[in-house]
Amino acid sequence: MSEQAITPELRQWLVQQAESGHSGDAILSAMKASGWDEVVANRALEQVMVERLAEIQLAMSKVPEVASNGASRMWVHDKHVNVLVQIRHPRVVVLGDFLSLAECEELRALARPRMERSQTVVHATGDSEVNDVRTSQGMFFQRGENELCQRIEARIAALVNWPVENGEGIQVLRYAPGAEYKPHFDYFDPGQPGTAAVLKRGGQRVGTVVMYLNTPDGGGATTFPDAGVDVHAVAGQAVFFAYGIPHPDTRTLHGGAPVKQGEKWVATKWLRERAFE
Ligand code: PD2
Ligand code: ZN
Secondary structure, three states: OOOOOOOHHHHHHHHHHHHOOOOHHHHHHHHHHOOOOHHHHHHHHHHHHHHHHHHHHHHHHOOOOOOOOOOOEEEEOOEEEEEEEEEOOOEEEEEEOOOOHHHHHHHHHHHHHHOEEOOEEOOOOOOEEOEOOEOOEEEEOOOOOOHHHHHHHHHHHHHHOOOHHHEOOOEEEEEOOOOOEEEEOOOOOOOOOOHHHHHOOOOOEEEEEEEEOOOOOEEOOEEEOOOOEEEOOOOOOEEEEEOOOOOHHHOOOEEEOOEEEOOEEEEEEEEEOOOOO
8 A cells, every 4th residue: 555645634643643652663663463564554643743743833832921031020910920930841930929918808708609519521521520539619700700710810811921812710619628639631631532522612721820829838739749749838929830741741630638637719711712702
């Protein structure tokens, strides 16, 4: 066989194989075993990998980003914010005074009557379920639901230079003592069948802002196990992290460590590739 079309299914399979760590030789052997001519298989794999690299480069060049230019303090939309820590890989920025203490308190008060047991996305189907991975309580505001959400959303958009429309509604979480959010990625796993449905609304998640609404008495840090970094929860502070591609190489695996004493309250903002309507 001298020619074989690269169907979307084949392309997806090749990318998935390569991105889950299979070597070029292993992929070519599998192709040959299913009837591909060696030269044609080589050419197809090379073409798909070159296209994928271009796709990744484009995605990486268009991520939400904090442009602090080395400054320790930035004016962001309506407020001064402190830049406390910047890590390059994973791309993580820790911010001080991102929310005022009055904003933290107001957000907690608005969220409190609407809190329910948190759910996680079931990647196989795209649905949500109650799960031991995440033992917090939570609620979602609609984007722009009230003046406070609008103000915080505009501040986040200015901070990371990303349109307000690309953000999901702010989620507020409350962790009781012992509650946690086990390490996970915030992007949707491209290898899971339920992901295609979730991506129809706004595309992939490309960045996260976790804002701390109180200071727990013990525990509750946001952890990045692959980087060995723990960001401690302090009222008004926030941690931003970006992932231009939905891949563990971004090192954005992160979790909410168990709360040891007191409660932990956070607000999370997830940013999508496109408008989230
Ligand atoms: O509450 C946290 O620290 C935390 C950790 C990991 C929140 C999230 N992920 C999240 O909301 O995605
Ligand atoms: Zn998360």
